[in-house]
Amino acid sequence: MTPVSHAYGFQLIAPNIPLQVCEFPIPEAGADQLVVEVAGCGVCHTDVGFVFDGVPTRHLLPLILGHEISGRVVDTGPDTGLWLGRSVIVPAVIPCGRCPACQTGRSTICRQQFMPGNDGDGGFASHVLVPSRGLCPVPESLPQGLTLEMLSVVADAVTTPFEAIRRSCLGPEDVAVIIGVGGVGGFGVQIAAALGAAVVAIDVDRERLALVSQHGAGLVLDSSSMDLKSMKSAVRAFVKESDRRGIGLKIFEMSGTPAGQTTAFGLLDHGAYLAVVGFTPKTVELRLSNLMAFDATARGNWGCPPDQYPAALQLVLEGKVSLAPFVEFHALEEAPAVLEAVANHSIRRRVILQPKHGKRSELLEAVN
Numbered sequence: 085m086t087p088v089s090h091a092y093g094f095q096l097i098a099p100n101i102p103l104q105v106c107e108f109p110i111p112e113a114g115a116d117q118l119v120v121e122v123a124g125c126g127v128c129h130t131d132v133g134f135v136f137d138g139v140p141t142r143h144l145l146p147l148i149l150g151h152e153i154s155g156r157v158v159d160t161g162p163d164t165g166l167w168l169g170r171s172v173i174v175p176a177v178i179p180c181g182r183c184p185a186c187q188t189g190r191s192t193i194c195r196q197q198f199m200p201g202n203d204g205d206g207g208f209a210s211h212v213l214v215p216s217r218g219l220c221p222v223p224e225s226l227p228q229g230l231t232l233e234m235l236s237v238v239a240d241a242v243t244t245p246f247e248a249i250r251r252s253c254l255g256p257e258d259v260a261v262i263i264g265v266g267g268v269g270g271f272g273v274q275i276a277a278a279l280g281a282a283v284v285a286i287d288v289d290r291e292r293l294a295l296v297s298q299h300g301a302g303l304v305l306d307s308s309s310m311d312l313k314s315m316k317s318a319v320r321a322f323v324k325e326s327d328r329r330g331i332g333l334k335i336f337e338m339s340g341t342p343a344g345q346t347t348a349f350g351l352l353d354h355g356a357y358l359a360v361v362g363f364t365p366k367t368v369e370l371r372l373s374n375l376m377a378f379d380a381t382a383r384g385n386w387g388c389p390p391d392q393y394p395a396a397l398q399l400v401l402e403g404k405v406s407l408a409p410f411v412e413f414h415a416l417e418e419a420p421a422v423l424e425a426v427a428n429h430s431i432r433r434r435v436i437l438q439p440k441h442g443k444r445s446e447l448l449e450a451v452n
C-alpha cells in the first residue's frame with residue numbers, strides 16, 4: 085500500500101451551510117504537538133450549534149469541526165516521541181497547564197485552552213494535530229465489545245457528565261435525577277448508578293427511557309406526558325422507597341433544552357444540588373430566589389480536566405458504563421447529513437464518525 089500523504093476532513097465554511105470536504109497535507113508535529121490518525125470522532129450538540137445556531141467558533145472559519153476524538157499517534161514532536169504508535173483519547177478541552185487557573189485546579193476555565201474543532205482544526209478528519217498535553221492513553225488490548233473508535237465518546241459525552249457528577253460528590257446515600265438521557269445523559273445515568281446512587285431518568289423519548297431503565301435508572305419519567313407537579317410527587321415517592329439518607333436531590337440537566345432546564349430548576353428541594361451539563365443558546369425564565377429559599381446550589385462545568393479522564397475511562401473498561409447501546413457509527417463522508425440529522429433530533433444515539441484510512445486514490449474517490 086502506498087503511504088497516504090494527504091489527509092481529508094469536513095470543514096465549516098460559514099454557518100448554516102453543509103460541511104464541505106477538504107483535503108490537506110498530513111500535518112507534521114511541532115514541539116509539544118502530536119498528529120493523531122483519527123479512529124472515531126463523536127458528534128456533539130456543540131457542533132450543531134456551530135453549524136446551525138450561529139454559535140461562533142473561537143478560530144476563524146473555515147474550520148474542521150469535531151472535539152470528541154480517539155485515534156492513534158502517528159507523528160510526534162522532538163520531546164513527545166514516547167507517544168508514537170499509542171492509542172489515545174484526546175480531551176475535548178486541553179488546558180495550558182501553566183496559567184493561574186490551571187495551577188489552582190480550575191483548568192477547565194484556562195483561557196489558553198485548546199479545544200479541537202473550536203480553537204483549531206478538529207476530528208471530523210482523517211488526521212488531527214493536537215497538543216501533547218493531557219492525552220489519555222488507551223490500553224492496546226480492550227475488553228470484548230469495545231473498540232478504539234467507540235472510545236471517542238469518552239472525550240466529551242462520558243467525561244463531561246463524569247465531571248459534573250464528581251463535583252457533586254454523588255454517593256450511595258444520594259438520589260440523582262438526570263434530565264435528558266440521550267447522547268450524554270445515557271452515560272450520566274450509568275455513571276451515577278456506578279457510584280451507587282439511586283437514579284431517576286427524565287426524558288420525552290420513551291425508547292431512551294426504556295434503554296436507561298436497563299442501565300441503572302430505578303425510575304423513568306416521560307416528561308412529555310407529565311406536568312412538573314406529578315413528576316415531583318413521583319420523585320418524592322421514589323426517594324422515600326429507595327431509603328437514601330442524602331439531603332437534597334442531586335439534579336443533572338443534560339438535555340440542553342429550555343424545557344429540561346425549567347424542569348430541572350422546578351425539581352429543586354431543600355439542600356438540592358443542580359448541575360447544568362447541557363447547552364442551549366435559548367433563555368428560560370426562573371425564580372432564582374428558589375436557590376436561596378431551598379439553600380440550594382447550582383453549578384456548571386465546561387468539560388472535564390484531563391487528569392480525570394483515566395478514572396472515567398476506567399468505568400468504561402470495567403463495564404460499569406456501556407457504550408455500545410448508546411452509540412451508532414457513520415462514515416465520515418456522511419458528516420454533512422449526520423449533522424443535519426442530529427440537529428433535527430432524528431438520530432437518538434451519539435454518532436461516531438469514522439474516517440477511511442487507505443490509499444490516497446481510494447480516499448479521493450471516497451470523498452468526491
Ligand SMILES: [Zn+2]
Nearest residue numbers: 128129130240
Ligand atoms: Zn461537546
Ligand SMILES: [Zn+2]
Nearest residue numbers: 180183186194
Ligand atoms: Zn491554563
